[in-house]
Amino acid sequence: MNAAAEEAAWTRKDLVGIEDLSREEIELILDTAPQFVAVSARESGIKRVPLLQGRLVVNWFFEPSTRTRTSFELAAKRLSADTLGIAASTSSLVKGESLHDTLANIEAMRSDIVVIRHSYAGAARILAERHSSHIINAGDGFHEHPTQGLLDAFTMREHIRRTREDAHAGLDGVRVAIIGDIAYSRVARSNIWCLTKLGADVVVCGPRTLMPPRVDEMGVEVTSDLHHAIGEADVIYALRMQLERQQRCLFPSLREYIRLFRIDNESLRAAPAHALIMHPGPINRDIELAAEVADGRRSVILRQVTNGVAVRMAIMHLLVNGPGEQQTRLTARDTDEPLC
Ligand code: CP
Secondary structure, eight states: HHHHHHHHHOSOOOBBSTTTTOOHHHHHHHSSSSHHHHHHHHHSHHHHHHTTOOOEEEEEEEOOSSSSHHHHHHHHTTOOOOEEEEGGSSSSGGGOOOEEEEHHHHHHHTTTTEEEESTTTHHHHHHHHHHSSEEEEEEEEETHHHHHHHHHHHHHHHHHHHHHHHOOOTTTOOEEEEEEEOOOOOHHHHHHHHHHHHHEEEOOOSSSSGTTTTGGGOEEEEEEEEHHHTTOOSSSEEEEOOTTSSSOOOSSOOHHHHHHHOBSSTTGGGGGGTOOEHHHHHHHBBBBBBBHHHSSBBBBBBHHHHHHHHHHHHHHHHHHHHHHHHHHSHHHHHSOOOOO
16 A cells, blocks of 8 residues: 555545545555455455444445446345345336435435435435435446446556556556547546546547537547657556447447547557557447457457445455554454355
8 A cells, every 4th residue: 555545534424525635545545455365266265344233234226237236235145244235127116205204214224325316416415415325336327436436547557567567556647538429428527536636647539429518628638640649658448339328420430430439459559569558338339349349459458347346345345444553454363264
C-alpha cells in the first residue's frame, strides 16, 4: 500500500460514483483488493473470509446484468454475508410502490448494503441521501458505473506492475485509448474519472455524434482518428455499442462504424505490440471488437471479470468495516482458516 493510500481514511457511507472520490480513496480501494484476489485464488480450502458475517447484502437490479450482479453476489458470499436478490419485474414496484418505500421495507428487514442498477441517472445517489443502508451504484443510466471503473483500473495496474516487474507501479503516464460509444457509456464516464485521477493519459475516440458535450473538460484528448488514438496506447479499451440507449441513428451504418472504429487485427497494426485489450462486456462480437482480438493473447477481458469480485469485496469491506489498518488487512486467521 502506498503512503498516500495508507493515510487515506474511508469515511463514505456509500459508493455512488467515482467523480466524487479522491485519488487517495481510489488507491485505498485498489490497495485493499489484492488480499481478496488471494482469497478467490485459493486452490484448496474455502474461498471465504468472515468480514461481513451476519450482514445482509441486497442486489436490486432494474436492468439486465450478468457480470455485475453475479460478481456482487459472489463477493458478498465470499465475505460471508447473507444475500438477497430483488427482481424489479416481480416486486411490488410494478403495483406502484415507490423506490423509497420499497427500500424502506428492505431496510425494515435489516439490510446492510444495497447494490442498485437503474436506468435513471442519479437513482443511487437519491437513495443514498435518504436511507441508512450502504448504497452501491451498479450502473445508473449513462451516468456512472463506479465498480466497473475501479476493477478496470485495478486490472490495468496489475498488468503494468507485472510487465514492469515493479510492485509499486501506478498508472501515471500510462496511455489509455477508450474507443466507441462514449456518449451513452456509463463505463466510459467512470473510467475517465478514475484513470485521470490516477494520472493516466486518456484519449477518447469515436464518431463525433457519440461524444458527449464538453467531454474535453474531463481532462481527456478527443479524436475520431482510431489510428491516432491507439498509435501509442498502452491500453485499448473498446466500449460496447449501447444500441438500446440510442434513440436515433447516430452514425450512417454499423458497417461504417466497423470500418472506422472496430478493433481487429487490421486496425491493431497501428498499435504498439504491448497494448492491452480490454472491454467491460457484454461484447457485440465483430462490431466494436473482432472475435480474434477478444479471444487473443493481448486480451484481459476475463481477468477483468475475475478481478471484479475482489474489487467489489474490497469496496463492501471498506463501506462496512472502515479502512483502519487493523480492519483493512486480513488477519492470519481470516486468510488461512476456512469457515465452517
Ligand atoms: N460490465 C457490465 O456491467 O456487465 P453486465 O451488464 O453484464 O453487468
